[in-house]
Amino acid sequence: MHTIFLRNSVVCVRQTNCSNVGCGVRQFRITIRQKAQLPNLSPYDVNLILRENEYIQTFSEDDSIVRSYESNQLSSNRPCEDSRTEATFLHKSGFICGVFDGHAGPACSQVISKRLLRYVGAGVLDRRVLKEVMSKDYNSQSFLKCHNDKADFVSEIKTIYENSFREYVQTISRVKKENVANEITNAFMRLDDDLSKEALNHSNMRTMSVAMSGAVAVVAHIDHLDLHVASTGDCGAVLGIQCPETGQWQAKKLNTEHNADNLKEVQRILEEHPNEEHDTAIRNERLLGQLAPLRALGDFRYKWSNEIMDKYVVPTFGEHSVPPHYYTPPYLTAQPEVQHHILRPNDKFLVIASDGLWDFLTPSQVISLVGEHLNSKKVLEPMKLPTGEVTLLEVSKLLAERKAGRARKPLDQNSATHLIRNALGGTDYGIEHSKIAYYLSLPQDVVRLYRDDITITVIYFNTEYITKLNAET
Numbered sequence: 479m480h481t482i483f484l485r486n487s488v489v490c491v492r493q494t495n496c497s498n499v500g501c502g503v504r505q506f507r508i509t510i511r512q513k514a515q516l517p518n519l520s521p522y523d524v525n526l527i528l529r530e531n532e533y534i535q536t537f538s539e540d541d542s543i544v545r546s547y548e549s550n551q552l553s554s555n556r557p558c559e560d561s562r563t564e565a566t567f568l569h570k571s572g573f574i575c576g577v578f579d580g581h582a583g584p585a586c587s588q589v590i591s592k593r594l595l596r597y598v599g600a601g602v603l604d605r606r607v608l609k610e611v612m613s614k615d616y617n618s619q620s621f622l623k624c625h626n627d628k629a630d631f632v633s634e635i636k637t638i639y640e641n642s643f644r645e646y647v648q649t650i651s652r653v654k655k656e657n658v659a660n661e662i663t664n665a666f667m668r669l670d671d672d673l674s675k676e677a678l679n680h681s682n683m684r685t686m687s688v689a690m691s692g693a694v695a696v697v698a699h700i701d702h703l704d705l706h707v708a709s710t711g712d713c714g715a716v717l718g719i720q721c722p723e724t725g726q727w728q729a730k731k732l733n734t735e736h737n738a739d740n741l742k743e744v745q746r747i748l749e750e751h752p753n754e755e756h757d758t759a760i761r762n763e764r765l766l767g768q769l770a771p772l773r774a775l776g777d778f779r780y781k782w783s784n785e786i787m788d789k790y791v792v793p794t795f796g797e798h799s800v801p802p803h804y805y806t807p808p809y810l811t812a813q814p815e816v817q818h819h820i821l822r823p824n825d826k827f828l829v830i831a832s833d834g835l836w837d838f839l840t841p842s843q844v845i846s847l848v849g850e851h852l853n854s855k856k857v858l859e860p861m862k863l864p865t866g867e868v869t870l871l872e873v874s875k876l877l878a879e880r881k882a883g884r885a886r887k888p889l890d891q892n893s894a895t896h897l898i899r900n901a902l903g904g905t906d907y908g909i910e911h912s913k914i915a916y917y918l919s920l921p922q923d924v925v926r927l928y929r930d931d932i933t934i935t936v937i938y939f940n941t942e943y944i945t946k947l948n949a950e951t
């Protein structure tokens with residue numbers, strides 16, 4: 479979880495189970511009197527709240543590497559500072575999705591959730607196809623079909639964004655395509671650069687509010703057997719792997735968080751600044767004593783030069799908007815770390831989520847919960863034997879799996895909702911309704927102290943297709 483300190487304006491709040499220590503912020507606890515006043519939510523009320531933002535998409539094509547995905551979001555901040563996007567490519571195979579966790583307001587998170595996948599999409603597209611698409615329909619350079627896209631930009635900034643994107647596409651269409659990891663990195667960096675230019679060249683409150691807020695991001699790109707996860711900041715991505723012999727679930731993390739718990743990351747920042755800044759570049763486990771994630775998009779008040787700050791930021795936002803000990807910017811980068819994983823038949827699903835989920839559950843717990851949820855869903859479908867020769871032992875295992883699933887049938891069809899329910903209400907003895915009801919009925923002025931915005935997307939892989947592709951390679 480990360481919240482920005484803005485001197486004289488916003489008080490930093492931290493969750494009681496936050497792993498960061500030493501920031502000296504008073505941790506609030508709800509009083510008994512306040513607790514007695516909390517409304518009593520019924521199981522029906524709880525379901526309504528938990529399921530409000532559910533989304534499920536299924537792909538029926540046999541040659542789709544992603545079989546389906548399930549997503550959900552529970553806000554704590556009003557408005558919610560998390561965003562999410564999922565899309566398939568229009569001119570090539572593959573799937574791409576992202577979770578974006580904003581801070582200092584939702585502006586940056588909302589904007590990059592609508593723009594970053596397009597930048598990545600254009601970058602990973604074959605250059606010949608890219609040029610072909612551009613020559614045919616210059617105004618429709620989306621390259622993507624977004625599945626859960628309900629909002630659009632106001633026309634005033636839409637034109638600015640379209641122009642930036644067009645320039646980006648023109649630039650990359652002139653150079654040779656690099657490998658996917660590099661193209662994703664370039665897309666992150668270019669969009670971040672565009673956010674800066676847009677704020678400085680078209681200085682208005684909209685572009686400036688995007689630049690003054692920030693967001694961390696995790697993006698997953700899947701094409702054939704190649705899974706790339708790019709992460710800037712402290713969202714998380716974990717792969718769910720099932721052991722074929724035992725049926726047990728194993729978690730494989732596909733990112734490292736960029737925060738003060740990551741010593742390599744702390745070392746990187748200290749090395750980028752003079753020794754005299756050793757005690758101020760990172761203070762109280764925060765960048766310049768303010769920002770918890772050590773990488774992010776936006777947040778240009780940790781990136782712009784002192785001259786730009788004096789010319790554009792101070793006149794509008796005041797002296798206090800310049801962080802203390804701001805001597806040798808930039809202190810912050812949008813550069814993602816990209817991990818590449820080749821999918822195997824045992825890889826069943828990928829979970830990407832904002833830190834609001836990881837505050838409550840470990841990667842192993844998340845994978846076990848989704849794995850059990852997947853097993854339980856199988857019992858609702860007609861039993862299908864694997865193709866080819868099947869042994870009695872394999873049939874027996876399948877039946878045992880279905881029986882176990884029936885015993886643990888979850889309340890929620892959507893695995894992202896199942897995770898949120900377990901995050902808020904899980905106990906050693908199962909889900910406790912009163913615990914979830916308590917978390918969901920906390921008043922708006924204190925809820926952020928107990929839980930962060932939670933955004934989750936669970937992507938299920940097409941095992942048959944992965945097995946086929948593996949056999950071909």
Ligand code: MG
Pocket residue numbers: 479480579832833834930931
């Ligand atoms: Mg968060």
